Amino acid sequence: MPVRSLRLRPFVRLGRCMQAHSQDGARPPLIQIEAVSRHYRRGVDDVHALDRVSLSIDAGQFVAFMGPSGSGKSTLMNLVSGIDQPSEGMVVVAGQSLGELTEDELAEWRARHVGLIFQFFNLIPVLNALDNVALPLLLTDLAKAERVRRAEIALRVVGLDERVDHYPRTLSGGEQQRVAIARAIVTDPDLIVADEPTGDLDARNAEAILELLRKLKNDFGKTIVMVTHDPRALRFVDHAFHLDKGLLLEGDAADRADRAIQLAAGGGLISTLGDAPEGARRPA
């Protein structure tokens, strides 16, 4: 079966408005974030992880959230993937306003619409590659044979169709991350969210994973949001959003951040974005 035949639609889609064209013919963005803030208490401190961030991401884009530790990029990723909910503002993904959903509804929504990839792979050690990939399909009504078939296809997409019986401990880091990617795509989600997917890999494997993600975007039209520190990512993504201290950098500040990262990628410059640069826009 050709790899391109991966069209896995086990669910009735709740919000396909991102694929539907609006009345004026323009295609609405897959992800719409409007004036989103996220703050919480850590001990006695109030932490403002995100401050009135607005952005939109079109379907089929491969974007990166970049920034130093504490910049709010992981918080933003959690909001986009429906893991967390905003304190203020609105997050709309695939036509669904996530702030309106309960914890259990969010879980169901994630199962249907989001594929998640983590830095440390987080495979289930007692399951082999095939069973790990098929894990999210347990949440569907598919028969076992169909779950296995789809998991095999997903493993073929990531180039691990020869390793289906292998347990995580017998796979290299790069292979484990590929299994994790297969697990993320097996339900054919609208959105793939990757949290530092190259953070625990050597340079060669990191490049391979980034290449694979780009292939998922190019060949299968997947929308991919990636949180990363990895300057190499800029070569693969369509767009990078730079964050610092909970603010989205735009204009000159974002350009400077891009250049600093490109320099780091090209010249080995150890770059930190430093304090919130001038130009970090605090939305009105």
Add this chain to the structure above:
Amino acid sequence: MKYGYLVWKNLWRSKLRTAMTGGAIMLAVVLVCLLLTMPAGMDAMLNDFANNTRLTVHNKAGIVYSMPYSFTRKVRQVDGVAAAVAWVWFGGAFEEDGRVTFPNFAVEAEHIGAVFPDYPIAPEQLADFQRYRDGAIVGRQVLQKYGWKLGQRVTLKSTVWPVDLDFRLVGVIENDRAPHFWFNREYLDQALKEKGSNGLGIAGTIWVRASDPRQVNTIMRKVDEMSRNSEAETASETERSFFANFFGSLQGLVTIILIVTGLVSLCIVFIAANTASMGVRERAGEIAVMKAIGFPRRVIFTTLLAEASLLSIVAGVAGVFLAVGLTGALQALAGWNDMLGPLGNFIVTPFVIVQGLFLSLFVGMLAGVVPSFGAARKPVVESLHEVF
């Protein structure tokens, strides 16, 4: 069922820990099953000892008090009474022991066989018992304990009456539930008269056999009515009730056994709960990821609880099988060695099996519910923050 595979694989994540926890639960179930057989076992022993047509009459003030011997004749005349025999405690000690090591009674030789037809005594031995005034019939256990032979002479020194009597062993009760020593009451009566007393004018207990089990209650009521307002009012009870009262202290033992059973169960709940908590803690990262990819809280809770319950149930089934095997072995041993006879009564009944299985299920559910609930309840973002 589609999560069954996941539950099973997770259960064997740490084989040693699973085996040890399962082993602890299994042994607890064995212990509890064995303990639970004891009340039923004692009940069975009583049933074994007691006959449903036999009853006993004794002084209402207690079995250490006597009744007039003449009352025995009156009892025989009550409707429905097939036979009655008076017993008197002799309290005889054998040789230098100086203490009573087996129950010995003066009985009416001509009536004893009719009241205890279920006791296996050879007819010719019963005939000899009636023929020889100094004849004695003894239980097999006592015979074996002292290495006596039939025809041998045995002297008992009474701790109650001022006489020592020399007996000729003429018969044996061929079972292990009657370790008695019976002799002819006329022999004691004559010995006492020779000592200058008025002879044996009393009965300690009167054993009665009803012709029909349905008449036992009527006979008891009539007998007690006959003695009302006399010097020795009587209290009648069935043989089973008599033995139950006689062994009344065993009820306390049964209570202790049941308390121990409860404590054992509680200990195992704590052990299993600790194991379940460790398992959940170790897998916090995986659980967080499962929640993140969309596993709802009820599925997380159910699969974790199912793991703890499955382990307990498997261990419980093994424990029940082991308990059945052990009691079966005890029964076989009891058949092989008479001294172990009563152990044959301790059998794991279907009810005990159900109790053992419920215990294991209870242990699993109780042990698993707290860590499972804790893991499932936590919001996914908190779970991810804690582990990554």
